[in-house]
Structures are given as structure tokens and as C-alpha cells.
Amino acid sequence: MLLGAVVAGPVAAAPPAAAAEGPHGDFTITDPRITESSGLVASRRHPGVYWTHNDSDDGPYVYAVDGQGRTVATVTLRGVKLRDAEAISLGPDGRLYLADIGDNLDGTWPEVWIYRFTEPDELGDRTVDATRFRVRYEDGPRNAEALMVHPVTGRVYIASKHESTGGLYQGPEALSPTGVNTFRRIADVPWVTDGAFSPDGSRLILRGYFWAAMYRWANNEPTRIGPVDLPFQRQGESVTFTADGRSVLYGTEGARSAVKEVRLSGDQLPDDVRPTAAPSSGPATTPGAAAGPGATTDGSGSGGPPSTSVALWIAIAAAGAVFVLRKARRPK
Template sequence: MGDLVTRVLAVVATFFLLPAVLVTPASAAPDDDGIAPAVPAFAAPASTAPDDDGMEKLFSFRDSRITESSGLAVSPTHQDVYYTHNDSAATPTFYAVDGQGRTRATFQVRGAQARDWEAMATSKDPATGRGVLWFADIGDNLDGAWPNVSVYKVMEPQRLGDATLPAVRYRFRYADGARNAEGLMVHPKTGRLYVVSKEFSGSVYAAPKKLRADRINVLRKVATAPIMATDAAYAPDGSSYVIRTYFSATLYRPSGESITKVAMPELKQAESITYTLDGKALLTGTEGPRSPVSRVPLPEQAAPTPSPSPVRADQSEESSTAAQQPTGESGGGGLTLRDVLIWLAAATTAIGVITFLARRTR
């Protein structure tokens, strides 16, 4: 029994305590492009002035109800408005905040559950130009506890004010078996949804081109993802996408090829990432009361492009669509040897301490 308790506690430590133990992410050292991290957001009074690399704290959420900001998105139609929602054990609620972190409106989502909301994304309806909000109930810490996961589609309100909004629910299952996920992104040109799993060997999964609300849609693996991905987002012009981890962020071309790793500000528990509307910077957030949202400029090699890369005339329609989305298994994992060593050292320390305590209490 003692060995069983020890193993259980060790697993718990490895998967749930490591994010708190790893206080020095891989991005602490300057990256290849010379970007260095900002001052830890929770270590000292935050400054709104940008540092030498252009990183700056944009705002902090002021609403006491926003305690576990897990999803983050920029409004596609309202100027200087940002959306967020809490993590698990919450109601289907999201908040619109301004550039000073003040809540402009609180919305309830009718016809939705909040089993474990982990991410959100925005897009535009090509027919009407209205904003579309997507909320991903895709968290599954037991990697198979739920037979299917859900993504809710909500039309963005044209005026900001407390309201209850209807949702369309799309249910999904993975073609290769259930798994935990925390990343959701939508291609701005095709409108196709992608889910990024949070695993030691993560993956990017593509939803069907046309979603069905009357049956379960199948998510199929199209690319690899970095270890323990906590969020993802597509650039507004479709020229790149980003995947966030506890350590840093990695930019990818639509083909799945890695562009570069981007240093992130040190946060208590990095949970969210999105692009600014102009595609020139990333916004990243964390959980916790009055948690900050930081702006990180993109490196030059990841600057937005005026149009997607041309597609060869001999490619089929399916291949043309694939050229605008993550396809292929190019790794670009965004994880260095230093990341792995830090992770293993923290895991060994945590497991050793818990094993010692377990044996002393037998």
C-alpha cells in the first residue's frame, strides 16, 4: 500500500505541481534573436513601460470574479476590447474588458456547459462581417474521462452590455483516442477549427471543414505540438500560428514548419495567448486574481504578410486547403535541452520529497 501511495503522489506531483515548481522557464535566457524576458509579473510591482525588448504589461484584470483567466481573445469588431473566461468549476460566463482591464460587460452563454473551459478564439463571419466567439470546453485532466468534448459558437454582441447569448454546440472526438487539450485556434481565411493537445507529445488536430451540430465531429491529427501546450492562436492574416507552453511560445508557418521561438514574460502559470489585431504582437496571460496581460512584439521573421503563399495550380482543392493549415509532422517543438533538464530536475526533487514524506507517514 505504501508503494502505491508513493506512486500516486509522485504522479500527482509530476503533473500538477511542476508548473508551480518551474519558476525559471527556458525563456529566461536570451533567445537566438536576442529577446530576453521581462521582470516576473508576480515578483515586483508591475510596470506598464516596455522593457528593452518591447515587452510590456498591457493591463491587469480588475474584476474580482476573474480569478482563473484561461482563454484570451481580441474583439474583431470592438476597438480596444478583450475577452476572457475562467477555467474549470465555473459557469458558462465570459467577460469583455477594456485596455485598462475594466470589465465592460459580463455575458452568460445559454445552452452551454462549463465542464472545463480552457481556451477561446475569435473570427469573423464572412457573410455578415460580425464577430464570432468560440469557447472550447476541451479540458480533460484524466485523458479520457469524457466521451466527447465541445466547442461553443457565439455571435459577438454588437453592443457591449450584460446579456445572455445563445450558443451553437459542436461536439468532437479525437480520431486517435481521448486526450487533454488547452489550445484552440481558428484559421482566419478558411474558418477551420484546430485543437492543440496538452501532452508530453502534443499534437495539432484539425476539425472537419464543415462542422455539424447534429452529430459528433472527428478531430484528426495534422501536426505535432510542443510539450504541455497551454494555448494556441492563428495570426489575423493566416500567415502563422503560435503555440504557448509553460516555458515560452513557438511560431509556426501554416505548413507546421517552425519559424522561431519567442521569449515570454515570466508568469505565475502561463495559460493564454493570442495575436493583436494587426498581427504584429502577441498577448499572453495567466491565472490568478488581478492577473496581468502582457504584450510581446513579434520578431522580424514572423512579421505579417499581405497575403497567403500561392498554391501550385496542380494541387487539388483538398491540398489547397491543407496549404493554409497545419499539415505534416514537422516538430518545431519549442523545447530545448535546458527545458528538459529543468523539468526532470524539478520532477526528481518533487518525487523525492513526496516519497520521503509518504514513507515517514506509513
């Protein structure tokens, strides 16, 4: 499906005010309970704090970690039984969205769920009530690991995970807690493990295990900008912008998992932090065409591995294959 087929949605007059930026940079998650960190999002209320969660084999828990990787809060969702939580995002209403959208058997679950709860004003352990939203895709069940809430419109997007038929799906203008929310395919994407909007909503980053690409988001559609450097990670599953929009942080699964910062520059930077906000030139392309496997790595393609030798990335792919296959075959 071409990007021109995207249905325009409402656009607010201005993005919410960005939170003051706290310290950020590389850190290691030290909590022994967090062994499968699968989502990551920068807090708006608590500068320098990031929310994460395990992807499976855990209870209904969301953890806040600081810039040193220490857990500073654990939130328990009352009465929730998670099946395969894969992503977390923050809306303009100050509420967190936890996406229970994984389906490693590609079509086993007829519906998946999103849980929404208010980001706590104070850090600390607590139990909260969450609103559950039922989700189905217009073209049938699928596996997905990426959920992005637009920070201006509040609209929810999901990127499905498939090497050849992945899609970017748009939710209804507002999620309904009653009935089923149908997500409609608006563009093709490759194997996406996570994505995030910039704080001002002008950029969208998508990542896979071995690639990352940046898109300009305007008029409710993405336009390719180009690749973004991606550090080697054993099983890279998450990405978020820092609260100032000048960097992205990449996370991975595993005990004592490292979170890596990559500073952005040029057109990669969101409009509100760039010296000039003039739109970049060049034709719009679908995310799949821009960032699919085999894209060039010199900036002329859009989403392949960063400027790293082919031999190194072959070695990385071989090293990560065992972890990917093990996870794909694990029953949920």
C-alpha cells in the same frame, strides 16, 4: 506524424479586413470574478477589447476586458453547463468559439464540446444562445487546452496537452451542429497550453508554460520560424495576437492576473504587416520537434524558453510546479 501528411483544406481569396487597432500593452485583469483566465482573444468589433473566461468553477460566462483590465461586458451562454473551458477564438464569421475541451484525467471524457456564438455588436451584459458542437478525436480521448480558428478558412484546430504525445488536430472543413465532429491528428506538438492565428492567418503561435514558438502557416500546414520571447508567468494559459498583428499578448491564471505584451519582429510578423512578405527559407519541421522541451534558446531551436539563463528557468519551473500539479490533480 510528419507535416507533409496534412490534408489541404479550402483557402479563401483574401483574409477579412483587420479591425482598427485600439490601445494595447500590459494590463492587469481587475475583475474579482476572473481568477482562472484560461483563454484570450482580441475582439474584431471592439478595438482594444479582449475576450476571456475562467477555466473551471464558474458559470457559462465570457468576459470582455479593455486595455486597462476593466470588465466592459459579461456574456452568459443560455442553458450551457461548462465542464472545463480552456480556450476561446474568433472566426472569420464574427463568431466566438468557446472550447470546453479540458480533461485533466487524460481520457475520462469520450467527447468534448465547442460552443459558438456571435460577438455582440454592442458591449454590455447579455445572455445569448450558443450552438454546441460535439467533438471527438480520431485516436481517442485526450486533454487539450488550445483551440485556434483560422481567420480565413474558418477551420478549427485543437492542440492536445501531453509532454510526449501531444498532437495538433484538424477539425472538418465545417463544424456540424448535428452528429459528432471528428478531429484528425496532423502533426505532433509538445505541452501546449494555448495557441492563436495571426489576423491574416499567415502565422500560428503556440505556447506552453515555459516556451513559445512561431510558425508560418501556408497551404494548411505550419513551418517553424523560431522562438518568441515569453515573460515569466505563474501559470501561463493563454495567448492572442493583437488586432494589428504586430504583438502577442500572454495571459495567466490567478486573481488580478497580468497580461503581458511582446512585440514581434522580422519573420515573426504576419505577412500583411511585414515590409516584405517573402517566405523564409529552411526546411519544414513538426511543431513538436521545433518547440519541444530542450530546444535551444539562441534562435537555432524553435520553441524553448526565450533567451534567459538556464538557472533562471530552472527556478521558474520549480516555482510553477506546485500550481501545475495542483491543477492536474484537481477533479473536474
